[in-house]
Amino acid sequence: MSRxxxxxSRSTRFMNRLYARLSRRQPAATGFVSQxxxxxxxxxxxxxxxxxxxxLFAGYLVESPTTGxxxxxxxxxxxxxxxxxxxxxxxLASVGDLPARxxxxxxxxxxxxxxxxxxxxxxxxDLTGRRVIRWINHALFxxxxxxxxxxxxxxxxxxxxxxxxxxxxxxxxxGLPRFEALTGxxxxxxxxxxxxxxxxxxxxxxxxxxQQQIDxxxxxxxxxxxxxxxVFTLLSWAAAALHEAGRTVPPxxxxxxxxxxPTLRTLRHSDGGLARLHGGGRGLEGWLDHALAASHVVExxxxxxxxxxxxxxxxxxxVIIDASAPPTGAASTNAHASTLAxxxxxxxxxxxxxxxxxxxxxxxxxxAGRATPSHSTLCIEGHSSARLSAPQKGxxxxxxxxxxxxxxxxxxxxxxxxxxxxxxNGFDRHFxxxxxxxxxxxxxxxxLSGEDMLLAxxxxxxxxxDKAMDALSLGGVxxxxxxxxxxxxxxALDLGGSAVSMALRSGEIWVFRHDGNCELKLEPSVYLExxxxxxxxxxQIILSGRxxxxxTRIRWTLSKAQETAxxxxxxxxxxxxxxx
Numbered sequence: 001m002s003r004x005x006x007x008x009s010r011s012t013r014f015m016n017r018l019y020a021r022l023s024r025r026q027p028a029a030t031g032f033v034s035q036x037x038x039x040x041x042x043x044x045x046x047x048x049x050x051x052x053x054x055x056l057f058a059g060y061l062v063e064s065p066t067t068g069x070x071x072x073x074x075x076x077x078x079x080x081x082x083x084x085x086x087x088x089x090x091x092l093a094s095v096g097d098l099p100a101r102x103x104x105x106x107x108x109x110x111x112x113x114x115x116x117x118x119x120x121x122x123x124x125x126d127l128t129g130r131r132v133i134r135w136i137n138h139a140l141f142x143x144x145x146x147x148x149x150x151x152x153x154x155x156x157x158x159x160x161x162x163x164x165x166x167x168x169x170x171x172x173x174x175g176l177p178r179f180e181a182l183t184g185x186x187x188x189x190x191x192x193x194x195x196x197x198x199x200x201x202x203x204x205x206x207x208x209x210x211q212q213q214i215d216x217x218x219x220x221x222x223x224x225x226x227x228x229x230x231v232f233t234l235l236s237w238a239a240a241a242l243h244e245a246g247r248t249v250p251p252x253x254x255x256x257x258x259x260x261x262p263t264l265r266t267l268r269h270s271d272g273g274l275a276r277l278h279g280g281g282r283g284l285e286g287w288l289d290h291a292l293a294a295s296h297v298v299e300x301x302x303x304x305x306x307x308x309x310x311x312x313x314x315x316x317x318x319v320i321i322d323a324s325a326p327p328t329g330a331a332s333t334n335a336h337a338s339t340l341a342x343x344x345x346x347x348x349x350x351x352x353x354x355x356x357x358x359x360x361x362x363x364x365x366x367x368a369g370r371a372t373p374s375h376s377t378l379c380i381e382g383h384s385s386a387r388l389s390a391p392q393k394g395x396x397x398x399x400x401x402x403x404x405x406x407x408x409x410x411x412x413x414x415x416x417x418x419x420x421x422x423x424x425n426g427f428d429r430h431f432x433x434x435x436x437x438x439x440x441x442x443x444x445x446x447x448l449s450g451e452d453m454l455l456a457x458x459x460x461x462x463x464x465x466d467k468a469m470d471a472l473s474l475g476g477v478x479x480x481x482x483x484x485x486x487x488x489x490x491x492a493l494d495l496g497g498s499a500v501s502m503a504l505r506s507g508e509i510w511v512f513r514h515d516g517n518c519e520l521k522l523e524p525s526v527y528l529e530x531x532x533x534x535x536x537x538x539x540q541i542i543l544s545g546r547x548x549x550x551x552t553r554i555r556w557t558l559s560k561a562q563e564t565a566x567x568x569x570x571x572x573x574x575x576x577x578x579x580x
Contacts, residue, residue: 040089047092068107089137109150125172132165133184135158142154182238186203218262225277262297323409336375337370337385340423340424341372357370380431408423436455446560447557450555451554481544489504518543525538
């Protein structure tokens, strides 16, 4: 379930409302057991925009320089959920000056006036957990200059929300929402005077969730890298709060942190960002490195796959590949048809990417972002390797169906580098073809060689392929190999249209070549980021051809031009542009 989709069952919503109203009877805490230390990281650029009255939540921009945050009519429920979660408080605290503090104080006490009595979307377990963590993290920032009455109101509201969490955390969906609810409850129970008894059941419950939700590969059922980072961060915060309170962290809790850390390192590109797959983004600048450092887990590497992803790394280059079947069932509501898609980053500069999640831009962009053509892999006749279902009953959720169920992979070291080999049967149902992909990264990281094959292997598959050929008047089954480029890559057709030259802002030049058996095109594409108002324009390399036989092979290379230096000084810092 999407964390911003509040279409919970009627009984769940009723129970949330009931306990939110009952929480009004709870006595106020008198203060904190100890002085809270802020752990959350915000964006200075976003904070400055908020101070100016530019409210960007869930892909919507509302300009409100004078109106209170809670007086603004929410364009949709995702916008309302994001503002009720108070993650924006991290951004205002990162600015930290008087106007930012006054804005934060006005909005926080405004929430208490508008929703503190138990009304509104924000009284759900996950949003309440997220909100409580921010209130406690930034308590010193918020309470500075406030009188006794305002402080008492603050502590009373925190007490209400903590009591609510103690009774409603089970109503949060398994996965990230429940981790948020339980971490918020532990945080508040340990921080507030006289609320420690509320933390004890949550500590045990969080350990159980770690055992049930974090698999042996240190991954989540959703296979969303950014969601895994959020869970990892929550677990690290909860562990730190327990240590500071002189409490023991349950072994299952510690073991989950130790399993997740090497998985996140596998999913980390050379620029410090995460692979953008299955609904996840790259993460806030520096967030991943900070979370790994704060976890105190000794650096280690995973053997083989991590949460179903493979990684090739050499020199300044990192390649991350979606090397497993996509999630299924309830875990697949944000999953993508991206099997065997990859991303390539050189130093601090992403080169080959996937389009990303279009959730912030509406239903159609969300669907488009989940389709195979939005990923750097092969698709046949415009078809995806998995399909979206009709919306689930009573919800807007579309799960993945007809997904690949056979995805064999092999990783090895070869004479001049590292090799990944994989395949999937996502196109067998309709075309009788298996997609096999081989990627080889040289030891110096300056060359990535690719080979894509379409194979009809079994007799039944050959029969399906023959039927597809007949339906296409024996003209061959059309396929496209797409490599989506980052918006900051300057790409152009070269060598009479037989190659593509790509210049990175670091000064590196990469060249794409192929074996000449396909048509090479450079066409428009999009780069989807939730921090932007609209999709960013970019380009994609497309190799198009037709499969005429039971075996079709396409070879291509991505390599640095000879004039690109071995060591590149890339010291230019990119200022984030939030609202373009």
